[in-house]
Amino acid sequence: MNKNAKIYVAGHRGMVGSAIVENLKANGYENLLTATSSELDLRNQKATNAFIAEQKPDVVIIAAARVGGILANNEYPWQFLYDNLMIEANLINAAHENDIQDLIFLGSSCIYPKHADQPLKEEYLLTGPLEPTNEWYAIAKISGIKLCQALNKQYGRKYISMMPTNLYGPRDNFDLKTSHVLPAMIRKFHEAKENGHAPVPLWGTGSPMREFLHVEDLAESVLFIMEYEDELEYDLTNAGTGEDLTIKKLAETVQQVVGHEGDIDWDSSKPDGTPRKLMDVSRINELGWKADIGLEEGIRDTYQWFLDHLDEIKEVEINS
Ligand SMILES: NC(=O)C1=CN([C@@H]2O[C@H](COP(=O)(O)OP(=O)(O)OC[C@H]3O[C@@H](n4cnc5c(N)ncnc54)[C@H](OP(=O)(O)O)[C@@H]3O)[C@@H](O)[C@H]2O)C=CC1
Ligand SMILES: C[C@H]1O[C@H](OP(=O)(O)OP(=O)(O)OC[C@H]2O[C@@H](n3cnc4c(=O)[nH]c(N)nc43)[C@H](O)[C@@H]2O)[C@@H](O)[C@@H](O)C1=O
Numbered sequence: 001m002n003k004n005a006k007i008y009v010a011g012h013r014g015m016v017g018s019a020i021v022e023n024l025k026a027n028g029y030e031n032l033l034t035a036t037s038s039e040l041d042l043r044n045q046k047a048t049n050a051f052i053a054e055q056k057p058d059v060v061i062i063a064a065a066r067v068g069g070i071l072a073n074n075e076y077p078w079q080f081l082y083d084n085l086m087i088e089a090n091l092i093n094a095a096h097e098n099d100i101q102d103l104i105f106l107g108s109s110c111i112y113p114k115h116a117d118q119p120l121k122e123e124y125l126l127t128g129p130l131e132p133t134n135e136w137y138a139i140a141k142i143s144g145i146k147l148c149q150a151l152n153k154q155y156g157r158k159y160i161s162m163m164p165t166n167l168y169g170p171r172d173n174f175d176l177k178t179s180h181v182l183p184a185m186i187r188k189f190h191e192a193k194e195n196g197h198a199p200v201p202l203w204g205t206g207s208p209m210r211e212f213l214h215v216e217d218l219a220e221s222v223l224f225i226m227e228y229e230d231e232l233e234y235d236l237t238n239a240g241t242g243e244d245l246t247i248k249k250l251a252e253t254v255q256q257v258v259g260h261e262g263d264i265d266w267d268s269s270k271p272d273g274t275p276r277k278l279m280d281v282s283r284i285n286e287l288g289w290k291a292d293i294g295l296e297e298g299i300r301d302t303y304q305w306f307l308d309h310l311d312e313i314k315e316v317e318i319n320s
Pocket of ligand 2: 071
């Protein structure tokens with residue numbers, strides 16, 4: 001990839017988008033294009049088309065989306081379906097209409113059937129029913145994959161869909177109503193420790209299993225795919241560590257890193273969601289990329305970021 005290539009990172013202020021921008025800059029790509037959601041609402045097709053036509057990036061990386069944890073997905077099906085459909089459709093269509101040949105679309109592990117065999121292979125897509133708490137988001141992301149594959153098939157585009165597992169790291173969402181489990185645990189254990197090691201309320205039974213990839217590893221995988229010079233055999237690839245653990249074990253790990261010494265109270269009235277969603281990462285591993293950051297090291301790094309940015313932790317509304 002030419003280091004002077006103009007690369008548009010949609011969603012550059014998010015946890016993933018900001019890690020991708022940092023990674024690109026560290027690897028000598030300075031000609032980066034970005035726009036905040038107030039500068040460019042990607043749900044607006046006319047504005048998105050005009051932006052892409054005017055700016056003419058060489059590469060588009062889609063890290064813009066409506067994102068949230070299990071309760072937020074369950075509570076706001078409309079936003080998780082509609083916003084994500086519009087964002088991806090507008091960007092993928094505008095890239096094609098402006099003859100941009102390279103695009104990377106980020107989906108998520110929730111696209112796979114709830115009870116698919118583990119680890120999840122890319123070919124398991126659409127082979128069974130989805131997890132009800134996030135089927136709205138999943139259908140949007142599956143549609144994004146199909147939009148890319150239709151353009152690849154019909155017009156010879158090279159639009160690659162990458163499916164990351166659960167991600168975490170600096171600039172994650174720590175709003176307890178809308179966040180994912182790992183940042184929620186970091187904040188809950190920290191605040192409880194500061195409150196005399198008060199009991200920590202966690203959701204579900206603790207028995208589901210999850211895989212966690214540090215966002216800096218994910219950014220490296222996006223760079224790897226973007227720079228891959230040979231013809232890619234597949235236009236859909238998972239990205240993960242290939243290892244998972246129970247939510248209960250995750251809680252014990254975060255509790256130990258944070259230094260909380262109180263009780264954990266499991267609220268089984270809250271949903272567990274998918275029992276397990278371990279990604280099969282053999283496709284991307286065989287190409288030459290592997291995750292590097294271990295979970296405990298990554299949690300320590302993220303907790304430190306959280307402590308250094310306590311004054312910046314903000315509410316994240318979904319129905320805005
Ligand atoms: N977090 C996770 O665990 C996982 C995330 N992913 C995927 O990674 C990608 C990024 O996720 P993540 O970084 O966690 O999400 P964040 O919520 O941290 O960031 C999302 C970004 O999308 C932008 N955005 C949202 N709506 C709009 C809109 N209407 N118009 C323009 N921009 C918009 C926001 O821009 P602004 O800040 O300017 O408002 C924000 O920067 C998503 O595609 C997600 O599906 C996949 C697997 C797991
Ligand atoms: C990336 C992926 O993320 C989402 O799927 P998820 O992995 O099920 O989401 P989650 O991280 O919010 O929960 C993981 C597990 O953890 C348990 N849990 C315990 N205590 C808390 C808690 O305090 N907060 C949260 N959020 N979960 C908790 C929770 O009950 C569940 O069993 C999709 O919506 C979709 O966005 C997607 O693709």
